[in-house]
Amino acid sequence: MGIMTARPRARTFRSFVLRALVPRVVGFAAVAAVLGLGQAMVVDRSAHSADATLPDAASAAPAWTAADAAAYPGCVPSADWPSGRIASYLVVHRFRDDTDQKMAFDDAWQVNHDDTEVDDVWVVGACG
Incomplete structure (x- = not known):
């Protein structure tokens, strides 16, 4: 068995x-x-790097003021300029020295479309 x-x-x-x-x-x-x-x-690196590289990104863009209206008679805020009509002169804000000035349209176009951003301007008004 x-x-x-x-x-x-x-x-x-x-x-x-x-x-x-x-x-x-x-x-x-x-x-x-x-x-x-x-x-x-x-760690979200993009949130930290954006804060570090653009400290004044929250500051307001330059705008047309009463001082601009007094300094540049015959000019109006760029928002009030008729669409499609090219202005002879523009009132621009220069970031390089933080000033406003009257500039020919062609000059402002050239400054904003060259290879450097150092001399760029912000259009705040237009003149006929």
């Missing part, structure tokens, strides 16, 4: 869940936790 071996037990549904699904759920939770922690540690 031979050695008697125990008959294999039939596995229950509960044992299947414990042996097959629980390790996978634990593994998924561990990976999700590591990825979540990694995402929380990411």
Whole structure:
């Protein structure tokens, strides 16, 4: 006669869940936790660099003032100038020295469309 071996037990549904699904759920939770922690540690460099490179980006753009109206009679704010009509002269704000001046349209166009931004101007008014 031979050695008697125990008959294999039939596995229950509960044992299947414990042996097959629980390790996978634990593994998924561990990976999700590591990825979540990694995402929380990411530093947004663009927010910090934008603040550092453009300190006066929040300052208001130059605008037509009562002083401009008194200094440049016959000129109007650029928003009031008729669309499509080219002005002979423009009242511009020079960023280089923070002053306003009257400039020929062609000169202002050339200054704003050359290779450097150092001499750019902001148009605040137009003259006929």
